[in-house]
Amino acid sequence: MGQRSSTMSDFTADATVDAGWPSSAAWAEALDAARHIAIGYLITLPEHPVSRHASPADMAPRFADPLPAVGCAPEEAVGEWLRRAEPGIVRSSGPRYFGFVTGGSTPAALAGDWLASALDQNAGSWLMSPAAAQTELTVVRWLLELFSLPASWSGALTSGATMANLCGLAAGRQWAAHRLGFDAARDGLGGNPAIPVIASAEIHQSALKALAILGLGRDALRIIPAHDGVIDLDAFDRALLACEGPAIVVANAGEVNTGAFDPIRAMADRCAAHAPGAWLHVDAAFGLYAALSPRHAPLLDGIDLADSVASDAHKWLNVPYDCGIVFVRDRAPLRESFAGTAAYLDAAAGSETWNAFDYVPEMSRRFRALAAWCALRAAGRQGYEAIVARSLANAAQFAAWVDADPGLELMAPAHLNIVCFRARHPSRAGRGDDALTTAAVEAIQRGGVAYVTGTRWRGAAAIRAAFDNWSTTAADVVALQQAVSDAVAAAIARP
Numbered sequence: 001m002g003q004r005s006s007t008m009s010d011f012t013a014d015a016t017v018d019a020g021w022p023s024s025a026a027w028a029e030a031l032d033a034a035r036h037i038a039i040g041y042l043i044t045l046p047e048h049p050v051s052r053h054a055s056p057a058d059m060a061p062r063f064a065d066p067l068p069a070v071g072c073a074p075e076e077a078v079g080e081w082l083r084r085a086e087p088g089i090v091r092s093s094g095p096r097y098f099g100f101v102t103g104g105s106t107p108a109a110l111a112g113d114w115l116a117s118a119l120d121q122n123a124g125s126w127l128m129s130p131a132a133a134q135t136e137l138t139v140v141r142w143l144l145e146l147f148s149l150p151a152s153w154s155g156a157l158t159s160g161a162t163m164a165n166l167c168g169l170a171a172g173r174q175w176a177a178h179r180l181g182f183d184a185a186r187d188g189l190g191g192n193p194a195i196p197v198i199a200s201a202e203i204h205q206s207a208l209k210a211l212a213i214l215g216l217g218r219d220a221l222r223i224i225p226a227h228d229g230v231i232d233l234d235a236f237d238r239a240l241l242a243c244e245g246p247a248i249v250v251a252n253a254g255e256v257n258t259g260a261f262d263p264i265r266a267m268a269d270r271c272a273a274h275a276p277g278a279w280l281h282v283d284a285a286f287g288l289y290a291a292l293s294p295r296h297a298p299l300l301d302g303i304d305l306a307d308s309v310a311s312d313a314h315k316w317l318n319v320p321y322d323c324g325i326v327f328v329r330d331r332a333p334l335r336e337s338f339a340g341t342a343a344y345l346d347a348a349a350g351s352e353t354w355n356a357f358d359y360v361p362e363m364s365r366r367f368r369a370l371a372a373w374c375a376l377r378a379a380g381r382q383g384y385e386a387i388v389a390r391s392l393a394n395a396a397q398f399a400a401w402v403d404a405d406p407g408l409e410l411m412a413p414a415h416l417n418i419v420c421f422r423a424r425h426p427s428r429a430g431r432g433d434d435a436l437t438t439a440a441v442e443a444i445q446r447g448g449v450a451y452v453t454g455t456r457w458r459g460a461a462a463i464r465a466a467f468d469n470w471s472t473t474a475a476d477v478v479a480l481q482q483a484v485s486d487a488v489a490a491a492i493a494r495p
């Protein structure tokens with residue numbers, strides 16, 4: 001890991017460039033080194049432990065050096081990073097990672113993503129890159145089509161569903177403020193009537209973050225009880241009726257623990273009937289992909305009546321991090337929330353053109369649309385239908401196996417691609433199941449064969465396995481089953 005001092009061959013002989021500055025010849029070597037590492041990593045993904053559980057104490061000493069005074073060849077920097085970081089790499093893009101809700105990267109998506117870095121387009125405005133702007137417009141249009149959402153909607157790519165939730169809720173805030181006679185983006189919320197937000201107790205943490213950032217406040221949320229992950233519609237009715245003014249409503253299309261769906265059409269009908277108006281935002285971070293499965297698409301019934309929808313491409317679309325999407329029925333309140341004016345930017349924007357920075361919080365932006373375009377172009381609708389079908393078949397196979405095992409208990413039906421379950425101690429009549437389940441999660445993670453994450457559901461410790469990686473096969477599901485059996489057996493045997 002030592003650094004060698006730079007030699008003249010590393011640097012350009014061009015006298016107009018400062019000494020110590022790499023030459024353009026370094027690109028090929030640096031990228032070849034990265035390609036070599038990347039291919040080696042990708043083709044051996046299934047052979048390595050999914051995670052090595054590196055602790056801060058393991059990692060920090062590997063990165064303890066002060067800033068190097070003297071540089072090295074770019075390809076050396078790349079190789080050195082790998083040697084230092086290797087124990088901390090989690091193979092979450094591999095086929096046996098079932099933690100959280102995590103996609104991998106299809107080959108086309110990954111190649112597109114690499115190119116996005118190489119071309120280094122600023123996807124903020126049309127003028128900064130007509131190619132990036134047009135690609136993003138096309139990706140949004142293709143995704144609307146893929147998810148059977150109205151073609152008249154618009155949208156933009158974000159860093160993930162957290163920011164997509166933020167964008168949808170910002171648009172809702174702006175819309176509601178107008179109804180109350182003020183302009184939230186211009187005037188702020190201080191001194192103006194509060195804007196109530198209604199959602200079930202299973203609202204995702206990221207939407208709460210968005211409420212905090214937007215000044216609506218986490219605690220302003222009117223929390224409706226959920227039964228088995230699904231909002232109590234009667235309680236929702238009462239809460240909406242109690243709102244004298246306009247409200248923002250958040251529906252879950254795919255609750256993160258179990259994949260349960262709120263009844264979107266019924267909620268949309270209630271919103272439409274609320275005389276002062278209600279903005280319906282749907283968090284469909286992964287649930288939107290139900291649209292690609294004829295059997296599961298009814299779970300999304302009524303989503304076309306929503307005002308905004310948040311989803312993720314770095315989950316089931318299997319594009320690399322980071323990429324989310326916000327869709328809106330009417331783009332005006334989104335634009336009002338995020339568009340600014342500045343002489344140098346107005347000139348840069350161009351009046352006739354679409355400028356992404358008017359619809360999202362960031363100004364300069366990564367060219368995320370390129371990975372998504374390549375992914376969609378290479379797989380087509382059929383490719384994505386196949387990925388979703390395979391993921392759902394894997395989830396169903398695993399859920400059936402859990403259900404048939406007397407040592408395990410399904411905590412909820414596998415509504416979509418998440419299986420939520422727990423371990424049962426054979427001889428303790430329910431006592432100690434939490435400890436056993438928690439120990440099993442840890443043992444599975446440490447075993448390295450497969451990766452799942454823990455949660456709490458209905459007051460009990462539980463295990464979640466999410467299926468949305470394009471490369472996961474039925475054999476990987478069998479490996480997961482074996483890993484679960486071994487981990488539970490080991491945890492039971494432990495004194």
Ligand SMILES: Cc1ncc(COP(=O)(O)O)c(C=O)c1O
Nearest residue numbers: 160161162204206256283285312
């Ligand atoms: C339902 C839901 N909403 C929002 C998010 C946040 O997404 P991201 O991590 O892409 O910001 C997630 C992530 O798992 C999710 O499952």
